[in-house]
Amino acid sequence: MSQNPDKLHSSEEKLSGSEDGQEENSDNPDQSVRKRIRQSAPGSHRDDTHKSSSSRPVSIEELMETAKGVTNMALAHEIVVNGDFQIKPAELPEHSLEKKVRDIVHKAFWDCLEAQLKEDPPTYDHAIKLLGEIKENLLSFLLPGHTRLRNQITEVLDLDLIKQEAENGALDISKLVRFIIGMMGTLCAPARDEDIKKLNDIHEIVPLFRAIFSVLDLMKMDMANFAVSSIRPKLMQQSAEYERKKFQEFLEKQPNSLDLVTKWLQEAADDLAKLRHETLPPHSNDGATGGASTLCFTAVQNQAYLKLLKWDHVNRPFPETVLMDQTRFLEIQLELEQLLLVGTVLLVTFSAAGPALVDVPGFAEKIKTIVKVLLTGTHLPSFNLKESLATIGEKVCAEVNSYLSQHGFTPFSAERETVLKGQIQAVANPDNTICRLIDSRIQKLLENYLASSHQKTLPPILGGLGPIQRELEEVAAKYVRLVNYNKMVFSPYYDAVLGKILTKEEPQLVGKPEES
Structure with missing residues (x-):
């Protein structure tokens, strides 16, 4: 067992993107939104797990093996999908029982070490064990070609020799510590140079030992993250097959693990059948060619992925095959909801301001910044949309009048200001005509992106979405990458499920003529 109490929890590392560790930046509302989205995203646990009569009893061993397989799959998926993936140290809650117990154990250990070193003559039992752990850590950082460094570490930190020196009263701890700090400086990443310098400013042995182990833990994380970045290209080539x-x-042990997927795809097929029934003329044989079945598979899948952007994450479990990406789909969903509000407010404002003012350099971006900042956090329960829109109305009117005056136009009258403020506040109504128009065009844009995901040219931006074009393109690109990777992994399962679903659907969906 490790003698260093600071290492008791060194293996408790949480897996997250680097953006999770960044502080919220008030100057970058998009970044703070992403951070709060991840913090407030619902877990992947499903309290209302779908039950099936086909399920069979499983043993504890099978459950443990399945859980391990799912964990490994989730880890590989996270490394591939999340370009900012990093291993980070776990931080226990400030007043948690676990943290209190850990602190007590650590304090007892270091107090014991300090008491041993203050004895006359000093006792070095604990100190020698710590030196042994430090030696193991330093050796673990070496590559096969680091023969000279390996020999130096082995020679200077020879535990048998150190024990003999301790027994004869000739042990110089300070000399060993200086060697350790120097070797750490040689092996650490440039980002740790400042931490190494701080070690030289600590002169008491016990605090210095504690600081050394803290920096060693950081160096181990640096090494692990370097290994992750090194294997990512190779992992990307094999990850789809591995996840499948x-x-x-997992499916062999839990045969009902596609129940939610089946329901999800069935709903998408029903939506598509209803849409085609409403848009196609009666008795139309459109799509009755031999390629219709393939077209329908793709169309239903794309419709299913679009449904994920309108998902009720609180009350409805996520389909099994997209469960590992639930947080990402939720993040995209919330970003789109915010962009919907931003786009609607901007369209209303620019229509009222007129084309002459919209073309003024800096005006459109200024208004967009104001709106985006004041709509940050729309997904939070404490967010009051009506109050925010009222504030936006006031600030937008003030900004519009300022630009009108600066460029020789007549400022808004009180009546026009009232009308514009009312139009902006009306955006809070879900049935707002402009809001629904922008929403339908955003959905159509995403549908076009999915349909042209393998083409080099991007779909054209639709009317009314110009003010938020850049943001929409970023979200759409992220969304399409996520969808395409999911298709790459799970398309065989989707094809099997859709093969059963589409044979039962209406002829206009399947592409077969109706039988008399």
């Missing part, structure tokens, strides 16, 4: 294999193993 792991999911198949």
Whole structure:
């Protein structure tokens, strides 16, 4: 067992993107929104797990093996999908029982070490064990070609020799510590140079030992993150096959693990059938060619992925095959909801301001910044949309009048200001005509992106979405990458499920003529 209490929890590392560790930046509302989205995202646990009569009893061993397989699959998926993936140290809640127990154990250990070193003559039992752990850590950082460094560490930190020196009263701890700090400086990443310098400013042995182990833990995380970045290209080549294999193993142990997927795809097929029934003329044989079945598979899948952007994450479990990406789909969903509000307010404002003012350099971006900042946090329960829109109305009117005056136009009258403020506040109504128009065009844009995901040219931006074009393109690109990777992994399962669903659907969906 490790003798260093600071290492008791060194293996408790949470897996997250680097953006999770960044502080909220008030100058960058998008960044703070993403951070709060991840903090407030619902977990992947499903209290209302779908039950099936086909399920069979499983043993504890099978459950443990399945859980391990799912964990490995989730880890590989996270590394591939999240370009900012990093291993970070776990931080226990400030007043948690676990943190209190850990602090008590650590304090007792270091107090014991200090008491041993203050004895006359000093006792070095604990100190020698710590030196042994430090030696192991330093050796673990070496590559096979680091023969000279390996020999130096082995020679200077020879525990047998150190024990003999301690027994004869000739042990110089300070000399060993200076060597350790120097070797850490040689092996650490440039980002740790400042931490190494701080070690030289600590002169008491016990605090210095504690600081050394803290920096060693950081160096181990640096090494792990470097390894992750190194294997990512190779992992990307094999991850789809690996995830499919792991999911198949999970499916064999839990045969009902596609129930939610089946329901999800069935709803998408029903939506598409209803839409085509409403838009196609009666007795139309459109799509009755031999390629219709393939077209329908793709169309239903795309419709299903669009449904994920309108998902009720609180009351409805997520489909099994997209469960690992639930937080990402939720983040995209909330970003789109915010962009919907921003786009609607901007369209209303620019229509009222007129084309002459919209073309003034800096005006459109200034208004957009104001609106985006005041609509930050729309997903939070404490957010009051009506109050925010009222504030936006006041600030937008003030900004519009300022620009009108600066460029020789007549400022808004009190009546026009009242009308514009009323139009902006009306955006809070879900049935607002302009809001629904912008929403439908955003959905159509995403549908076009999915349909042209393998083409080099991007779909044209639709009317009314110009003010938020850049943001929409960023979200759409992220969304399409997520969808395409999911298709790459799970398309065989989707094809099997859709093969059963589409044979039962109306002829206009399947592409077969109706039988008399």
